[in-house]
Amino acid sequence: MIVRSLQYRIVIVFVGLLLLVMAIVLALVTRTNGRIVFAEMERELSAGTQVFTRLIEQNQRQLETAATVLSADFAFREAIATQDRPTMRSVIRNHGLRIGAQAMMVISPDGQLIADTQSNSAELRLFPFPDLLLVAESAGKSTGFRQMKDGRLYQIVLVPILAPKRIAWVAMGFLVDDRWAQELSGMNGLAISVIRRSGTSVAVLASSLDGPKRSALPGALTRLSNDLSQAVPIGDEHYQTVQLPLGKELSVVLQRSIEQAEAPFRSLQMALWTIVLAGVVIFSIGSVMLARRIVSPVNELAAAARRIEAGNYIEPVPSLPPDEIGQLAMSFDRMREQVASREQKILKLAYEDTLTGLPNRTRFLEAFNQLPADCPCAIAVLNLDRFAMINNALGHPIGDRLLREVGLRLGLVMPGSVIVARLWADEFAFLLEGADQASAMSIAESVLVKLRDPITLDGQRLDVGGSIGIALYPGDGQDAPTLIRRAEFAMNAAKRRHVGVAFASGIGEETQHEHLSLIGEMREALARQEFLVYYQPKLDLASRKITGAEALIRWQHPEQGLVPPIGFIPFAEQTGFIREITPWLLETVAAQTAQWSEEGLSIVPSINLSTLDLLNTGLVDQMRGLIELHSLPANGLCLEITESALMEDPALALAHLGELAALGFKLSIDDYGTGQASLAYLKTLPVHELKIDQTFILSVADSPKNAAIVRSTIALCHALGLTVVAEGVETSADLAWLADNECDIAQGYGIARPMPADDLPDWIAAYSVPAFAT
Amino acid sequence: MIRSQAVSLAALLLLGGPVYAGSFEAYVATTAGKPVEDSVVVVEPVVKAVARHHSTATIEQRDRELVPYVTIVQTGAAIDFPNRDPFKHHLYSFSPAKRFEIKLYAGKPAQPVVFDKPGEVALGCNIHDWMEAYVLVVDSPYFAKTDGNGRAFITNIPPGHYRLRLWHPRQNSEPPLREIEIGAAPTQLNLAMDIAPRIAKQKPPVEADHY
Numbered sequence: 003m004i005v006r007s008l009q010y011r012i013v014i015v016f017v018g019l020l021l022l023v024m025a026i027v028l029a030l031v032t033r034t035n036g037r038i039v040f041a042e043m044e045r046e047l048s049a050g051t052q053v054f055t056r057l058i059e060q061n062q063r064q065l066e067t068a069a070t071v072l073s074a075d076f077a078f079r080e081a082i083a084t085q086d087r088p089t090m091r092s093v094i095r096n097h098g099l100r101i102g103a104q105a106m107m108v109i110s111p112d113g114q115l116i117a118d119t120q121s122n123s124a125e126l127r128l129f130p131f132p133d134l135l136l137v138a139e140s141a142g143k144s145t146g147f148r149q150m151k152d153g154r155l156y157q158i159v160l161v162p163i164l165a166p167k168r169i170a171w172v173a174m175g176f177l178v179d180d181r182w183a184q185e186l187s188g189m190n191g192l193a194i195s196v197i198r199r200s201g202t203s204v205a206v207l208a209s210s211l212d213g214p215k216r217s218a219l220p221g222a223l224t225r226l227s228n229d230l231s232q233a234v235p236i237g238d239e240h241y242q243t244v245q246l247p248l249g250k251e252l253s254v255v256l257q258r259s260i261e262q263a264e265a266p267f268r269s270l271q272m273a274l275w276t277i278v279l280a281g282v283v284i285f286s287i288g289s290v291m292l293a294r295r296i297v298s299p300v301n302e303l304a305a306a307a308r309r310i311e312a313g314n315y316i317e318p319v320p321s322l323p324p325d326e327i328g329q330l331a332m333s334f335d336r337m338r339e340q341v342a343s344r345e346q347k348i349l350k351l352a353y354e355d356t357l358t359g360l361p362n363r364t365r366f367l368e369a370f371n372q373l374p375a376d377c378p379c380a381i382a383v384l385n386l387d388r389f390a391m392i393n394n395a396l397g398h399p400i401g402d403r404l405l406r407e408v409g410l411r412l413g414l415v416m417p418g419s420v421i422v423a424r425l426w427a428d429e430f431a432f433l434l435e436g437a438d439q440a441s442a443m444s445i446a447e448s449v450l451v452k453l454r455d456p457i458t459l460d461g462q463r464l465d466v467g468g469s470i471g472i473a474l475y476p477g478d479g480q481d482a483p484t485l486i487r488r489a490e491f492a493m494n495a496a497k498r499r500h501v502g503v504a505f506a507s508g509i510g511e512e513t514q515h516e517h518l519s520l521i522g523e524m525r526e527a528l529a530r531q532e533f534l535v536y537y538q539p540k541l542d543l544a545s546r547k548i549t550g551a552e553a554l555i556r557w558q559h560p561e562q563g564l565v566p567p568i569g570f571i572p573f574a575e576q577t578g579f580i581r582e583i584t585p586w587l588l589e590t591v592a593a594q595t596a597q598w599s600e601e602g603l604s605i606v607p608s609i610n611l612s613t614l615d616l617l618n619t620g621l622v623d624q625m626r627g628l629i630e631l632h633s634l635p636a637n638g639l640c641l642e643i644t645e646s647a648l649m650e651d652p653a654l655a656l657a658h659l660g661e662l663a664a665l666g667f668k669l670s671i672d673d674y675g676t677g678q679a680s681l682a683y684l685k686t687l688p689v690h691e692l693k694i695d696q697t698f699i700l701s702v703a704d705s706p707k708n709a710a711i712v713r714s715t716i717a718l719c720h721a722l723g724l725t726v727v728a729e730g731v732e733t734s735a736d737l738a739w740l741a742d743n744e745c746d747i748a749q750g751y752g753i754a755r756p757m758p759a760d761d762l763p764d765w766i767a768a769y770s771v772p773a774f775a776t
Numbered sequence: 777m778i779r780s781q782a783v784s785l786a787a788l789l790l791l792g793g794p795v796y797a798g799s800f801e802a803y804v805a806t807t808a809g810k811p812v813e814d815s816v817v818v819v820e821p822v823v824k825a826v827a828r829h830h831s832t833a834t835i836e837q838r839d840r841e842l843v844p845y846v847t848i849v850q851t852g853a854a855i856d857f858p859n860r861d862p863f864k865h866h867l868y869s870f871s872p873a874k875r876f877e878i879k880l881y882a883g884k885p886a887q888p889v890v891f892d893k894p895g896e897v898a899l900g901c902n903i904h905d906w907m908e909a910y911v912l913v914v915d916s917p918y919f920a921k922t923d924g925n926g927r928a929f930i931t932n933i934p935p936g937h938y939r940l941r942l943w944h945p946r947q948n949s950e951p952p953l954r955e956i957e958i959g960a961a962p963t964q965l966n967l968a969m970d971i972a973p974r975i976a977k978q979k980p981p982v983e984a985d986h987y
Binding site: 079083142166 | 871875899900901902910975
């Protein structure tokens with residue numbers, strides 16, 4: 003049995019040890035007592051036996067002496083010498099009284115009983131104990147224990163009557179009865195019995211034992227096999243018993259009561275048992291009390307520990323007596339305080355944005371998860387406009403202070419039920435509980451209004467604006483990450499379109515390929531050469547010839563088929579994997595161009611550079627190495643850069659562009675018209691070409707506004723000495739309009755879709771420019 | 777019977793003559809071959825027609841002993857019991873052959889005690905238990921007791937037919953009578969007796985008598 007309770011274990015150990023010790027003591031005492039009792043009894047028996055033997059001898063001598071004196075009495079002798087039997091009988095009666103003998107006999111020298119106090123019979127008979135006579139004849143006298151006719155036992159002393167020659171024997175019998183036995187018993191301290199054995203039957207002739215035991219004695223003694231000292235049960239007592247032969251068939255039984263001998267030790271044992279029982283009771287009570295005293299504080303501590311475990315730090319650990327456990331309790335309490343304060347700090351760190359003091363992303367997600375599933379809500383994501391620029395221009399400390407100020411304002415403007423969190427960088431999120439599209443919209447607008455107030459930091463007036471994307475639960479997603487992502491998409495869309503607020507539901511479904519944004523997959527794709535380069539021809543409107551082509555990357559995915567760039571390039575840009583893709587792309591395109599050049603096909607390919615590519619310090623060396631390797635002229639390659647790529651780090655971007663331009667590479671501004679770049683800014687850049695965004699080109703022939711923008715852009719570009727490329731040309735009408743309005747180059751489905759490199763030469767050979775007016 | 781009486785008579789007539797006197801020597805030993813002292817050897821004539829010698833014997837009480845231990849007298853003889861000790865004695869005999877008692881006396885009693893019946897008489901002193909003496913009263917003048925070497929010598933026995941009788945105070949059984957012929961030549965016989973050893977009775981030292 004395993005006892006788990008400390009209290010019971012303490013009690014068990016204490017009481018168990020006590021019991022063990024007591025058991026050993028008891029066993030020792032009992033064993034020693036047993037030995038002592040046995041030895042003592044043996045000693046008493048042996049001493050008693052000696053005393054008994056001495057007493058008998060002494061008694062015998064006294065009797066003999068008395069008998070001898072009596073037998074020497076002259077008158078007695080004279081009477082015996084008369085040979086007159088009545089005289090003799092009266093004489094022996096008289097002298098028997100004198101000496102105290104209960105039986106007297108006169109025996110003639112030839113063994114005839116001539117006078118007898120026990121019988122008046124005139125008939126002569128032989129003395130019944132001839133053996134005594136025989137001994138007396140040689141020894142002068144004899145003594146023996148004999149049972150007489152009356153059935154009683156006598157100690158018989160036989161002495162001669164000398165005159166001076168022996169003229170007769172006189173036998174004197176002294177009764178051996180219970181009184182005799184009791185007298186002797188009083189002297190040697192043993193129970194004395196005289197028994198006669200005839201065959202197996204035992205008769206008790208005299209005994210100092212009392213009635214019942216006296217009658218039980220024969221039965222007990224019949225079983226006795228020898229005369230050795232041994233224990234004999236008589237009645238309810240036990241007697242250590244020895245036997246001494248007393249004559250023919252006669253024995254003296256000397257006994258010592260074992261119970262009596264043990265009595266003093268019994269009382270000692272009783273005392274010991276009492277001590278044991280009392281000890282066990284006292285120890286049990288004491289150890290229970292001690293165990294309680296030990297265990298109850300421990301239990302209190304355990305309860306306190308459970309409270310702390312459950313996160314209840316408020317209730318202090320109970321104060322206990324100042325022993326070890328009390329000290330432990332004090333340590334425990336200090337620990338509780340420390341844990342509580344640390345947990346608060348950790349919680350703060352875990353759930354709070356250290357910069358703004360607003361809840362962080364984790365707290366935000368948790369708050370969303372705590373909302374009931376059936377409660378509709380909205381997640382809005384706010385991104386500050388131009389924050390990167392401010393950060394770059396004024397430094398991070400100002401940027402941080404700006405974020406803090408914005409956080410403060412957001413906190414002020416929001417109703418209490420709305421949770422405002424900073425997700426990362428300049429992105430904030432709102433959890434609008436119970437909000438529908440309309441209420442979310444109004445809150446978002448109020449946020450934008452509040453942000454519109456300029457913020458003054460160190461005397462500098464900063465205009466911050468923002469774009470907000472909103473995703474609604476449960477319509478736009480089931481979990482917070484999805485909702486946030488979709489809100490971010492919406493926010494990006496809102497930013498791009500300069501609409502301030504956009505709903506996730508308003509910008510279309512996410513495409514499937516957004517999910518396969520794994521770097522590992524792209525890395526494998528690169529190794530397995532799953533990336534392909536497609537080329538979209540660029541038509542020179544003046545010469546009506548294909549003079550260039552935009553190199554566009556495709557992913558021939560083994561499962562998803564051909565994945566367009568929008569499916570993986572934004573992710574590659576976010577994760578930096580673009581740094582591995584771009585070199586491959588540059589190398590592939592350069593090699594292809596060299597091959598075409600050898601084949602006599604003169605095509606200038608355009609390659610898109612991302613922000614990361616442009617800021618890559620190795621870019622210039624890489625480009626230089628590329629043209630040297632493939633023996634290409636620098637102006638045989640065109641690099642396209644978006645406006646936003648220029649904005650990230652304008653100084654570095656400009657430096658790189660300058661070097662590339664110096665090397666002779668053609669540089670082109672992509673997606674012109676979607677960003678904030680002004681022509682005045684572009685003017686300072688060492689670029690050769692400008693690509694007007696397709697949103698302006700689409701149905702330019704039919705839209706007077708677009709037509710005006712494009713026409714003026716073309717005019718301005720030409721004035722600045724830039725070549726103008728129109729993207730997204732779809733119809734021949736548009737193409738004709740562009741040609742009429744002196745656009746230099748056109749590109750779009752209206753001319754050709756992007757195609758594999760191998761198809762391009764044949765396509766060029768087969769291409770005939772559609773008829774359009776000049 | 778008459779003839780034999782006549783022969784005896786003749787023998788008696790010749791008794792005084794040394795020429796015809798015979799002698800008898802006995803050697804008495806125990807059955808174990810040890811010589812026996814104080815054995816009484818009596819040669820009894822078959823015909824009781826012997827002269828009575830009313831001799832007087834003396835048994836002294838000397839040094840708290842009766843001396844001699846054994847005395848042989850012919851029937852009718854008287855014995856004197858002179859007391860040589862400085863204190864009194866109390867002689868007695870309970871023997872059927874002669875019961876008597878001389879109560880405490882000193883010196884010589886007035887009358888000697890006459891032993892008029894044949895038989896053995898055990899003598900004791902009532903105040904000194906160890907004192908004992910034996911008197912054998914016989915009907916024959918021819919007797920002797922053995923000396924320390926177990927020898928007894930009887931002279932002047934007229935030749936004739938006799939019964940030889942042996943006795944000892946501590947004899948375990950009475951030896952059988954036997955017939956012997958006494959002639960001119962000395963007769964010698966080796967005889968055996970079953971004798972109990974003399975049990976020395978306790979005797980206090982002499983000084984003790986003077987307290």
